[in-house]
Amino acid sequence: MSNFLARRMNSAGASCSYNPNYGLSGFSSPSYVRNPRQGCVRVFAVNYDPEKMFKRPPETGLIARRMTHKMMEQNKEFASQMQRAKDDIRRQVLTRREARNPPDDGLELIEYMLNTDAEDMEFEVARCRPKLTPVFFKQLDSVIGAERFSAKPDQERLAELDTLRQYLEEAVEAVDKAVVKTASATDRLKKLLTSKDKKETILEMAAANEIDQALVDLLQQNIDAAKAAEQTGPAEFMEKVKVAVSKYLVTV
Incomplete structure (x- = not known):
């Protein structure tokens, strides 16, 4: 800054102001401009990067997010492999049992x-x-x-x-003993699966103490039978019903 400019600032009570938007839209370089009316120098920031040398820094946490996504995909694949292995074992057991005639x-x-x-x-x-x-x-x-x-x-x-x-x-x-319980469970399962409002029916059955292990086991048997017959839709539906019913299962 020249001596002349310094004297003008001291004699005229020069003030400086700062642009609050400095640095918000890229790299900025401060610049000094003289205000001829007030006889002062106003300091403000301008975006000055003609060579486009300064770019936005990379987003933080990108590697962590990619690693998390990769782990989730691997877990899905692992769960899928485990389910396929269980299905293969189930088919082998069914085949072995069907091959024997008492x-x-x-x-x-x-x-x-x-x-x-x-x-x-x-x-x-x-x-x-x-x-x-x-x-x-x-x-x-x-x-x-x-x-x-x-x-x-x-x-x-x-x-x-x-x-x-x-x-x-x-x-x-x-x-x-299981046959007696299953006979009752069959009627209860039929009532549940044919009801229009299954959530309400489950609540009513829970209040009447009609949800027991026999009902859950019967549901699982139907799920296994549906999977063995490759009926994916009914199997998935009954699995959801089983999850909802199991919330009210009381084991002693």
Whole structure:
């Protein structure tokens, strides 16, 4: 600043003003301009970047957002892979079970049960329940007695027969109780699925203590059956109903 300009500012009571918009729209360079009327120098900012050398800085958090998006996509793919694996296992189990045909003869049915995988026993008991009559259990007791009092009893086979006898007796009792609950659950599920306002129906059922594990299990069975038949729409619909119902399930 020249001496002349300094004297003018001191003698005329010069004042400086600053443009509040400085720096808001790009890179600005301050400039001094003399006001001939007031005899002062006003300082204000102007956008001065003719070479376009100064650009806006990159947005912060861009890498973090991209990483989050990538992780979400990976999680979706992982969940999809897990679901496909579960569906494959379910189809394999169904295929294995359908390939076996339980015999009608009591002695053959005993051997059939002894050769059943542990994970399929519950299913086989439910499927063969009409054949597990008191007559069948008498035949099983006869086989156990014959093995126990034979000249050279096979202790391993005897242990298997005793275990089978105890398991079948308990399993049959559990199946009979489940049938009673399922019969009631079937009516309740039919009422729920055919209702026009399902939210209201769920609230009414919860108030009447009609939501129990049997109802949820029956829903899951229908979901599995729909998926096995590749009925995606009904399966997804019943899964939503199951989620809504499970909120009011009270387990003891």
